[in-house]
Amino acid sequence: MLEKNFNPESFEKNFSFEIEASLKKPTAEPFMVLLPPPNVTGSLHIGHALCFTLQDIVARYKRLRGYDVLFQPGLDHAGIVTQLLVEKHLYDSGAEKGTLTREQLLKEIWLFKEDSSNVIINQMKTLGISCDFSRLRFTMDEGGKKAVSKIFVKLFEDGLLHRGKKMVNWDPLIKSAISDLEVVEKEVDGHLWYLKYIFADSSGHIVVATTRPETIFGDVAVAVNPEDERYRHLIGKDVVVPLTDRRVKIIMDQYADPEKGTGAVKITPAHDFNDYEVGVRHKLPLIEIMNLRGELNENVPELFRHMDRFEARRNVVELLEKTGLLEKTEDVKQKVPYGDRSDVPLEPMITRQWFVNMEKLAVPAISAVEERKIRFIPKRWENLYFEWLNNVRPWCISRQIWWGHRIPAWYGPDGQVFVAESLEKANEKAVQFYGKNRVELVQDEDVLDTWFSSALWPFVTLGWPEETPEMRRFYSKMIVVTGFDIIFFWIARMIMMGVYSQKEIPFPDVYIHGLVRDEKGRKMSKSKGNVINPLDLCQKYGADAVRWTLASLTLPGRDVKINERSVETGRNFLTKLWNVIRFAKMNGCTYNKEFEISDVAHPAAKWIIFKIKQMVQDVEKSMGEYRFDEVTRHLYHCLWDSFCDWYMEFIKPILQQQTMTDVEKQECNLLPHTLLKKDIRDTTSWAIVQFLHVLYPVAPFISKKLSGEMGVLEISWPNIPNVAVDFSDAIAEVEFLKTVISSIRSIKQYLHLNPGEKVNVRIESACYGDISIRHENILEKMAGIRFGKICSRTIAVVINGAVIHMELEDGVDILSEKDRLRTEVARHRKERDGGIARLTDSGFIDNAGDDVIKEHRRRVEDMEEKIRKIENLLQSLEDVV
RNA sequence: GGGUGAUUAGCUCAGCGGUAGAGCAUCUCGUUUACACCGAGGAGGUCGGCAGUUCAAAUCUGUCAUCACCCACCA
Numbered sequence: 001m002l003e004k005n006f007n008p009e010s011f012e013k014n015f016s017f018e019i020e021a022s023l024k025k026p027t028a029e030p031f032m033v034l035l036p037p038p039n040v041t042g043s044l045h046i047g048h049a050l051c052f053t054l055q056d057i058v059a060r061y062k063r064l065r066g067y068d069v070l071f072q073p074g075l076d077h078a079g080i081v082t083q084l085l086v087e088k089h090l091y092d093s094g095a096e097k098g099t100l101t102r103e104q105l106l107k108e109i110w111l112f113k114e115d116s117s118n119v120i121i122n123q124m125k126t127l128g129i130s131c132d133f134s135r136l137r138f139t140m141d142e143g144g145k146k147a148v149s150k151i152f153v154k155l156f157e158d159g160l161l162h163r164g165k166k167m168v169n170w171d172p173l174i175k176s177a178i179s180d181l182e183v184v185e186k187e188v189d190g191h192l193w194y195l196k197y198i199f200a201d202s203s204g205h206i207v208v209a210t211t212r213p214e215t216i217f218g219d220v221a222v223a224v225n226p227e228d229e230r231y232r233h234l235i236g237k238d239v240v241v242p243l244t245d246r247r248v249k250i251i252m253d254q255y256a257d258p259e260k261g262t263g264a265v266k267i268t269p270a271h272d273f274n275d276y277e278v279g280v281r282h283k284l285p286l287i288e289i290m291n292l293r294g295e296l297n298e299n300v301p302e303l304f305r306h307m308d309r310f311e312a313r314r315n316v317v318e319l320l321e322k323t324g325l326l327e328k329t330e331d332v333k334q335k336v337p338y339g340d341r342s343d344v345p346l347e348p349m350i351t352r353q354w355f356v357n358m359e360k361l362a363v364p365a366i367s368a369v370e371e372r373k374i375r376f377i378p379k380r381w382e383n384l385y386f387e388w389l390n391n392v393r394p395w396c397i398s399r400q401i402w403w404g405h406r407i408p409a410w411y412g413p414d415g416q417v418f419v420a421e422s423l424e425k426a427n428e429k430a431v432q433f434y435g436k437n438r439v440e441l442v443q444d445e446d447v448l449d450t451w452f453s454s455a456l457w458p459f460v461t462l463g464w465p466e467e468t469p470e471m472r473r474f475y476s477k478m479i480v481v482t483g484f485d486i487i488f489f490w491i492a493r494m495i496m497m498g499v500y501s502q503k504e505i506p507f508p509d510v511y512i513h514g515l516v517r518d519e520k521g522r523k524m525s526k527s528k529g530n531v532i533n534p535l536d537l538c539q540k541y542g543a544d545a546v547r548w549t550l551a552s553l554t555l556p557g558r559d560v561k562i563n564e565r566s567v568e569t570g571r572n573f574l575t576k577l578w579n580v581i582r583f584a585k586m587n588g589c590t591y592n593k594e595f596e597i598s599d600v601a602h603p604a605a606k607w608i609i610f611k612i613k614q615m616v617q618d619v620e621k622s623m624g625e626y627r628f629d630e631v632t633r634h635l636y637h638c639l640w641d642s643f644c645d646w647y648m649e650f651i652k653p654i655l656q657q658q659t660m661t662d663v664e665k666q667e668c669n670l671l672p673h674t675l676l677k678k679d680i681r682d683t684t685s686w687a688i689v690q691f692l693h694v695l696y697p698v699a700p701f702i703s704k705k706l707s708g709e710m711g712v713l714e715i716s717w718p719n720i721p722n723v724a725v726d727f728s729d730a731i732a733e734v735e736f737l738k739t740v741i742s743s744i745r746s747i748k749q750y751l752h753l754n755p756g757e758k759v760n761v762r763i764e765s766a767c768y769g770d771i772s773i774r775h776e777n778i779l780e781k782m783a784g785i786r787f788g789k790i791c792s793r794t795i796a797v798v799i800n801g802a803v804i805h806m807e808l809e810d811g812v813d814i815l816s817e818k819d820r821l822r823t824e825v826a827r828h829r830k831e832r833d834g835g836i837a838r839l840t841d842s843g844f845i846d847n848a849g850d851d852v853i854k855e856h857r858r859r860v861e862d863m864e865e866k867i868r869k870i871e872n873l874l875q876s877l878e879d880v881v
Numbered sequence: 882g883g884g885u886g887a888u889u890a891g892c893u894c895a896g897c898g899g900u901a902g903a904g905c906a907u908c909u910c911g912u913u914u915a916c917a918c919c920g921a922g923g924a925g926g927u928c929g930g931c932a933g934u935u936c937a938a939a940u941c942u943g944u945c946a947u948c949a950c951c952c953a954c955c956a
Binding site: 004006192194209210211212256257260263264266274332334335380381383384387388391484485515521553555557558561563565568569571572573574575578579580581582583584585586587630633637644645648652656742745746748749752754755756781784830831834835838841842843844845847849852855859 | 883884887892894895899903904905906909914915916918920935949950953954955956
C-alpha cells in the first residue's frame with residue numbers, strides 16, 4: 001500500500017534511471033539531444049534547471065515514441081569565468097597575487113573542475129536529467145583538444161584565420177582581449193569636460209569636449225567637420241595638447257559631428273575605435289599611453305606616469321582647472337563598455353591577436369536557415385540570427401589567460417609562425433621552412449576563447465575527428481535547446497563551424513526558451529538576492545514538482561516568471577495524483593494485462609477511456625509543437641477534472657459496495673455486480689497506467705514509482721484505438737449526467753439548501769428518460785438528491801432538452817429563484833437576439849461558411865427552447881406563490 | 882538611431898477571424914472513509930487607445946501610447 005502522505009523525497013532519491021545506451025536500436029530513427037554544457041564554475045541555477053528539464057522531457061518522450069535517443073551530456077571549461085573564480089579562491093585563502101606559475105594555477109583549476117563537475121552531475125541526477133552519463137564529455141578533454149587543433153589548423157590553411165595587431169576590447173582586470181559579444185554597455189553618471197586647446201601661434205583656442213580627459217596625452221589631432229562653418233577657417237592650424245607641449249593639427253573629417261559637444265573632437269587613435277579609423281584615414285601616428293593594466297605609461301608627462309586610468313583622470317582634470325584650460329564641466333549620462341565577466345570599464349587597445357574571418361563562414365550558415373534546413377522555434381529568433389550574421393565582424397579568439405585550449409601555433413626565432421596540430425608537426429614545418437635540422441620553437445602563450453571549442457560541440461561529442469558510428473548516425477539529427485542569450489555566442493557559431501567542417505548542418509531544430517525571472521519579472525542575480533536555487537526547490541517540493549512547474553510555465557518566446565507558489569501548484573497536482581492512485585489501490589485496482597477496451601460496458605468506463613485517448617492525442621500534438629505549457633495543461637485537466645472530479649465519483653458507488661443485497665444487484669442491471677466491479681477496477685487501473693506513462697517525460701520519478709505500484713514496470717507510450725465513434729452514446733450519456741449534476745448542485749446552492757440534505761427530484765427527458773434509473777446511485781450521491789414522489793411545490797431547471805423538477809422545501813426563497821430564472825432568461829434572450837440578427841443579415845448569409853451558419857441556427861434554436869422552458873417554469877412559480 | 886516582443890478577470894498568462902478561457906487569489910457552502918496540498922457553487926473582463934479591412938475582429942492592417950529586451954552609436 002502507498003503511504004498516506006505524498007513524500008517525493010522518499011522515492012526520488014532512490015531512483016537512478018537506467019539510460020538505454022544509444023545505437024542499441026539500429027532500426028529505430030536516431031534522435032539526439034545536445035545538452036548545452038554547463039560551466040564548471042560551481043552549481044546549476046534555475047535557468048539550467050529549466051533548460052535541462054525541457055530537454056529531458058523531449059528526450060524521454062522521444063524514447064517512448066520509439067526513437068534511438070542519444071542525450072549527450074558535457075561540461076564547459078569556461079575559460080575566463082573559471083580562472084577568475086579559482087584565482088579569487090586562492091587569493092581569498094592567502095595566496096599572493098602574481099606568485100603562481102602557469103602550471104600551479106592550472107593544477108588548481110583542474111582540481112576545482114573535478115569538484116564542480118561532480119556537484120553538477122549530481123544536481124542533474126537529482127533533477128532527473130536522463131542523459132547518458134557514460135558519454136560525458138568535457139570541452140578540454142583529449143578529444144576536444146584534438147578537434148580544436150584540427151579545426152584551428154584547417155581554418156588557418158583555408159585562410160580564414162589571421163594574426164595581427166589590431167584594436168580590440170581590452171579588459172584591464174583580466175588583462176586579456178575579449179570579443180565584441182563579451183562587451184556590455186552600462187549607463188553611468190559621467191562628466192563632459194570642455195577643454196581649451198590653445199593655438200600654437202597663441203592667437204586663440206578651440207574648445208573640445210571629452211568624457212575621457214586622461215587620454216589627451218594620446219591626442220594626435222583635433223577634428224572638425226568640413227561642413228562646419230564655425231571651424232572651417234581653423235583647418236590646418238596647429239594647436240597645443242593641454243598639459244603638454246605637443247603640437248597637433250586641426251584636421252577635417254566627416255566623423256566630427258557638429259551637433260555633438262563643441263563640434264570639435266580630439267583624436268586619440270590608440271585608445272578609441274572611431275579615432276583609430278580617423279587616424280588611419282589621415283595617416284596619423286599612434287600614441288599608446290596605457291599599459292595592459294590600464295595604467296598610464298611613459299608616453300605621458302612624468303607627473304601622471306603609473307597612475308591608474310581613473311586616478312589619472314581626476315588628476316588631469318584638477319590640473320586643467322588650475323591652469324585655466326578647463327572651460328566648463330557638464331554632468332552627463334553616458335554609456336560605457338564594460339567587461340561582462342570582470343565588470344570593469346574596458347579599454348580599446350592595440351594588441352596582437354588571432355582573428356577568425358567570420359564573413360565567409362557566415363554565408364552558408366545564413367543560407368542553411370534561409371533554406372529552412374535549420375529552423376528556430378519560435379521562428380522570430382531567426383531575424384536576430386540573420387541580423388547578427390549579416391553584420392558579423394572578425395572574431396577575436398585569443399585570450400591572454402591560462403585556462404583554456406592553448407593556441408596551436410609555434411614561433412621560430414624570427415617570429416615566423418607555424419600552425420600545426422602538435423609540436424612535432426610544427427617542428428616538421430619549421431625544419432622544412434628553415435632548412436635546418438633543429439629549430440627552437442615557442443608555443444603561443446595565449447589560449448582560445450571558450451566559445452571556440454563550444455562551437456565544435458555537435459561533432460566533438462560524437463567522437464570527431466575519429467570516424468565513429470555515432471557521428472554517422474546522430475550528426476544533423478539533433479535538437480539544441482537553449483536560451484536566446486547565447487544565439488550569437490553558441491548557436492550561430494555551431495552552425496558556422498558545423499557547416500564549414502562537416503559540410504552538413506549540425507541540427508535541424510533549435511528551440512529557444514526564455515529567461516527565468518523572479519515573480520516581478522526581474523532577472524535573478526545574487527546582488528538582488530532574488531535567486532531561486534532549483535535544488536532547494538527539489539528538496540522542498542520534489543524534482544517532479546519542479547520539472548512540472550517549469551514545463552507548465554514555458555511558452556515559446558516568453559520569459560518564465562517563477563515563484564514558490566507556482567511550484568506549489570505542481571506539488572499539489574502530484575499530491576492529487578498520489579492520493580487518487582492510493583484510493584484506487586485501496587479499492588483493489590491493479591493493472592490487468594488481459595484488459596480489453598472493447599469489453600468495457602459501463603458508460604463511465606467508456607467515457608474515461610475516451611478522455612484518456614483524447615488527452616494522449618492532445619499531448620502528442622503539443623509535444624510536436626514543443627508546447628510544454630499545453631502538455632502539462634492537458635495532463636492536469638485530464639487527471640483533476642475528468643478522472644478525479646467526475647470519473648472517480650461515478651465509480652465510487654460501484655467500487656465501495658462491499659456487500660450487495662439482491663435488490664441492489666438488480667439495480668446494477670448492466671452486469672452482474674462482481675463482473676461490473678472487475679470491469680471498473682480494470683478500466684481504472686488501465687486509465688491510471690496510461691496517464692502515468694504520458695506523464696512520464698515530465699515527471700519521471702512519480703510516474704515510475706506509481707506505475708510500479710500499479711504492477712507495470714516498463715513505461716511505454718499508450719496505443720489506444722480511436723473510440724470516439726464506438727463509444728459515442730456512452731460519452732453523450734455521461735456528458736448529460738455531468739450537466740444534470742452540475743445544474744442541480746448549482747440550484748441547490750443558489751437556494752441556500754443544505755448540501756447534505758437530499759431533495760426530491762424528477763427528471764423529464766426525451767433521450768435519457770431512464771437516466772434516473774440507470775444512474776440512481778450516482779445521481780443521488782453526487783447531486784445530493786433523492787428520486788421519489790414530487791409534490792406540487794416544485795421548481796425546475798432546463799438542460800439540453802431535459803427538465804429537472806425539484807421539490808421545494810418549506811421556507812425556500814422562491815423570490816430569489818425567480819430572480820435567478822429571470823436573469824438567466826434575459827441572458828438567453830440576448831444571445832438569441834444576437835444570433836437572429838446575424839441570421840437575418842444578408843451579408844452574413846452570403847459570406848459565412850455553411851457550418852458557421854448551421855452552428856448559429858443551432859444556437860438560436862437551443863436558446864429558443866431554453867427560453868420557452870424557463871418561461872414555463874416562471875409561470876409555474878407564479879402558481880406556487 | 883535600428884529592431885523585436887508584450888499590453889486579455891485582482892495577479893500570472895492561454896486563445897490569434899465566428900458571441901471570452903485556465904491557474905492562483907477572492908466570495909459562499911461543505912469535515913459523505915483518496916485528497917483541506919480537498920470538494921461543491923459563485924462573482925469578476927466594452928481583450929491598451931484610435932482608425933481601417935471584413936457579413937463578422939481579442940484575433941488581420943495601420944497608427945499612437947506604455948513597458949520590456951536586443952543591436953548600434955554618443956564628444
